Amino acid sequence: MKQTCMNQACMKRACVNLDQTKLDRQPSRLLEEVDRRNTNCLKWDELGKRFGDPDLIAMWVADMDFKAPRPVLDAMHARVEHGAFGYLMPSPEWKNAFIHWEMTRYGYRVEPEWIRYTPGVVPAVYWLVNALTEPGDACIILTPVYYPFHHAIRDTGRSLICCDLVNERGSYHMDFEKFEQDIILNRVKLFILCSPHNPVGRVWSREELERLRAICDLHGVTILSDEIHQDIVTGERRHTPTGLVAGDARNLITLTSASKTFNLASLENSLLVIQDAEIREKYDAFVRKYHPGGGNALGFVAVEAAYRHGEQWLEELLAEIRGNEVLIRESFAISLPEAVISPLEGTYLLWIDLRALLPETALTDFMVKSCGVAVDYGSWFGESGKGFIRLNLATPRHRVEEVTERILAAADTLRKETNMP
Numbered sequence: 519m520k521q522t523c524m525n526q527a528c529m530k531r532a533c534v535n536l537d538q539t540k541l542d543r544q545p546s547r548l549l550e551e552v553d554r555r556n557t558n559c560l561k562w563d564e565l566g567k568r569f570g571d572p573d574l575i576a577m578w579v580a581d582m583d584f585k586a587p588r589p590v591l592d593a594m595h596a597r598v599e600h601g602a603f604g605y606l607m608p609s610p611e612w613k614n615a616f617i618h619w620e621m622t623r624y625g626y627r628v629e630p631e632w633i634r635y636t637p638g639v640v641p642a643v644y645w646l647v648n649a650l651t652e653p654g655d656a657c658i659i660l661t662p663v664y665y666p667f668h669h670a671i672r673d674t675g676r677s678l679i680c681c682d683l684v685n686e687r688g689s690y691h692m693d694f695e696k697f698e699q700d701i702i703l704n705r706v707k708l709f710i711l712c713s714p715h716n717p718v719g720r721v722w723s724r725e726e727l728e729r730l731r732a733i734c735d736l737h738g739v740t741i742l743s744d745e746i747h748q749d750i751v752t753g754e755r756r757h758t759p760t761g762l763v764a765g766d767a768r769n770l771i772t773l774t775s776a777s778k779t780f781n782l783a784s785l786e787n788s789l790l791v792i793q794d795a796e797i798r799e800k801y802d803a804f805v806r807k808y809h810p811g812g813g814n815a816l817g818f819v820a821v822e823a824a825y826r827h828g829e830q831w832l833e834e835l836l837a838e839i840r841g842n843e844v845l846i847r848e849s850f851a852i853s854l855p856e857a858v859i860s861p862l863e864g865t866y867l868l869w870i871d872l873r874a875l876l877p878e879t880a881l882t883d884f885m886v887k888s889c890g891v892a893v894d895y896g897s898w899f900g901e902s903g904k905g906f907i908r909l910n911l912a913t914p915r916h917r918v919e920e921v922t923e924r925i926l927a928a929a930d931t932l933r934k935e936t937n938m939p
């Protein structure tokens with residue numbers, strides 16, 4: 519990695535000392551940092567292949583550098599000790615733990631028969647696109663958005679309609695008129711909603727969700743509401759499950775998981791909520807035909823334990839993410855004011871517009887060679903993401919400090935090289 523010209527003392531000064539901010543910082547008791555290198559970890563062990571440098575600091579891939587909550591590990595240990603891993607079924611306890619979580623956190627009453635197990639949200643998105651639409655049908659997304667949504671529509675031979683969110687100095691909102699026009703003009707059949715929204719960090723309000731549902735109901739569009747980030751809400755606005763908003767149950771399927779909240783992604787255990795009996799039958803028929811199978815024992819055990827005993831751990835995680843955000847926001851405000859950082863209402867993914875600092879074509883070299891940091895590039899999320907980066911904040915404070923220092927130092931060098939003020 520090319521070193522920037524800033525010396526250590528200078529770099530230290532660039533990064534705000536969090537103790538000087540208004541944020542109360544209690545040391546976390548429950549979050550345990552873990553070195554994930556050499557575990558076939560996508561985020562850390564693929565850096566060489568994906569970014570050309572294995573020594574970068576990994577701030578891409580939306581998972582965490584913390585161990586899952588202790589009660590989850592204990593439950594998994596106990597299951598391993600039991601020792602038999604023959605065929606099984608989704609347990610009523612797994613369903614009940616999720617039902618209880620949704621009710622107590624969101625006031626959303628989910629009936630047991632609405633729930634389906636899937637081995638991940640992304641596989642489920644693919645299955646649902648296949649089950650509910652035909653090749654050539656138009657499917658709409660609000661861009662920039664999580665790139666597997668684009669892939670699921672393109673890979674299955676559907677027609678991809680991108681409706682851009684409106685960006686006002688980093689704050690994003692929906693253009694409902696354009697959304698409806700796009701639906702009408704293209705005869706859209708399916709809408710994949712990201713709620714909260716990865717990567718722009720919005721937690722959609724109840725009013726916004728009501729308007730979306732009303733438009734979709736009017737034009738017979740099915741909503742796949744991906745709520746995998748539902749529990750990672752650090753701002754003022756609370757998450758509203760789309761299923762709580764008035765609308766036609768035939769036009770809604772919710773996808774969610776404990777995997778994002780508790781760092782369990784590779785256990786491949788996610789949930790669908792399908793309120794309408796006919797849609798459930800259609801989905802079940804599709805799964806019987808193309809994806810028979812059941813899930814793994816440890817996934818069910820881990821998810822149940824996380825929903826039952828993970829709340830305190832989650833509170834500490836949210837505090838850590840909030841602190842990480844404040845650190846970056848306040849440091850950038852002083853030393854990199856050209857960067858526009860979107861408000862982080864939800865997700866642990868910070869969306870940063872660097873277009874005023876450097877052209878899009880120079881962004882990769884800047885992040886990899888000058889900063890030594892691996893990020894998700896905004897262009898991966900759609901045209902309107904070009905020139906942006908997405909930083910994963912689900913990592914310990916010391917790493918966020920180092921990344922902040924590196925970016926600020928590299929920006930300083932860049933300004934000097936290009937004679938920017």
Ligand SMILES: Cc1ncc(COP(=O)(O)O)c(C=O)c1O
Nearest residue numbers: 580638639640641664716746783
């Ligand atoms: C919006 C969204 N949906 C789904 C996923 C991944 O889901 P899964 O690992 O269950 O396939 C992610 C991961 O980053 C995501 O951000």
